[in-house]
Amino acid sequence: EPEVTQTPSHQVTQMGQEVILRCVPISNHLYFYWYRQILGQKVEFLVSFYNNEISEKSEIFDDQFSVERPDGSNFTLKIRSTKLEDSAMYFCASRTQTGSKNIQYFGAGTRLSVL
Amino acid sequence: AQSVSQHNHHVILSEAASLELGCNYSYGGTVNLFWYVQYPGQHLQLLLKYFSGDPLVKGIKGFEAEFIKSKFSFNLRKPSVQWSDTAEYFCAVNGPNNAGNMLTFGGGTRLMVKP
Numbered sequence: 001e002p003e004v005t006q007t008p009s010h011q012v013t014q015m016g017q018e019v020i021l022r023c024v025p026i027s028n029h030l031y032f033y034w035y036r037q038i039l040g041q042k043v044e045f046l047v048s049f050y051n052n053e054i055s056e057k058s059e060i061f062d063d064q065f066s067v068e069r070p071d072g073s074n075f076t077l078k079i080r081s082t083k084l085e086d087s088a089m090y091f092c093a094s095r096t097q098t099g100s101k102n103i104q105y106f107g108a109g110t111r112l113s114v115l
Numbered sequence: 116a117q118s119v120s121q122h123n124h125h126v127i128l129s130e131a132a133s134l135e136l137g138c139n140y141s142y143g144g145t146v147n148l149f150w151y152v153q154y155p156g157q158h159l160q161l162l163l164k165y166f167s168g169d170p171l172v173k174g175i176k177g178f179e180a181e182f183i184k185s186k187f188s189f190n191l192r193k194p195s196v197q198w199s200d201t202a203e204y205f206c207a208v209n210g211p212n213n214a215g216n217m218l219t220f221g222g223g224t225r226l227m228v229k230p
Contacts, residue, residue: 004158033217042119043205043220056217091159095216104218106151106159 002026006092006107013082014115021077021110023092032075033093033104034067036060043091049075082114117142119208121221128196129229136191136224138180138206148189149207149218150180159205165189176200198230 005024013019025032034046047057049067066078075094079086089111093104122137140146150162163174170182180191189206206221 031216035218035220042222043207043218045217045219048217058217093159093218102216103149103161103164104216105161108156108158 002105004092004094004105004107006090006110008110009108010111010113012113012115015084016081019079019082019112021079021090021092021112023075023077023107024073025075025092025094026105027073029094029096029105031055031095031097031102031104032067032069033095034077035091035093035106036088037091037109038085038088046077046090079112082112084114087112087114117146117208117219119206119219119221121204121206121224123224124222125225125227127227127229130198131195132228134191134193134196134200134226136204136206136226138189138191138221139187140189140206140208140219141187142208146208148180148182149209150174150178150189150191151205151207152202153205154202162191162204196226196228198228200226201228202226 007022032049035043037043045058047061048055064080068076089109091109092107095102095104118141120139148165151159152162153159162178163172165172165182173179178193180189182189204224207218209216209218
């Protein structure tokens with residue numbers, strides 16, 4: 001069964017550094033998402049991406065965050081200057097096409113630790 | 116705004132016990148409802164979904180859930196759990212009115228099944 005893959009599984013960084021989290025969505029999927037889960041808290045939506053642009057973003061997704069689909073396969077989340085409170089598990093998801101009934105498929109997540 | 120509540124944060128059961136995990140959501144319109152499971156070290160996997168029709172939905176691995184519209188609930192059930200059901204379970208909702216079809220998650224329930 002095709003899967004969403006995320007790399008790395010664990011990223012440790014110093015406060016103020018830039019990080020890029022990488023995701024390879026399922027190949028025929030068109031909608032891409034990033035979510036995060038701070039330890040002990042809910043999984044929270046960050047951003048959705050379709051047709052090479054952001055379609056929706058939450059208030060968490062401020063100017064420190066950006067997303068990109070640099071080639072036909074990768075979907076990246078960049079945090080420009082990490083803060084301690086960015087430490088969380090980051091999940092990438094994808095789905096096939098527009099329409100609310102489509103199902104999102106998730107990756108295993110990247111655990112980001114900001115020191 | 117949508118919100119999802121999962122009442123049980125941690126559940127410990129013995130094998131063969133019955134399981135019911137509560138999920139309530141707040142959203143007045145038409146919703147799509149999901150349960151995802153995350154086994155240790157793995158990605159979020161879809162257990163089951165409700166879009167419309169029969170409010171009792173059956174998913175993988177013997178799980179089922181019942182949508183009760185009047186109670187804004189979508190509780191997950193399994194008649195007899197196994198040790199391999201040890202995982203974290205997430206209830207999620209999306210409504211048809213957002214362009215990116217983001218999911219709103221509950222806080223998760225960590226299930227431990229003792230052999």
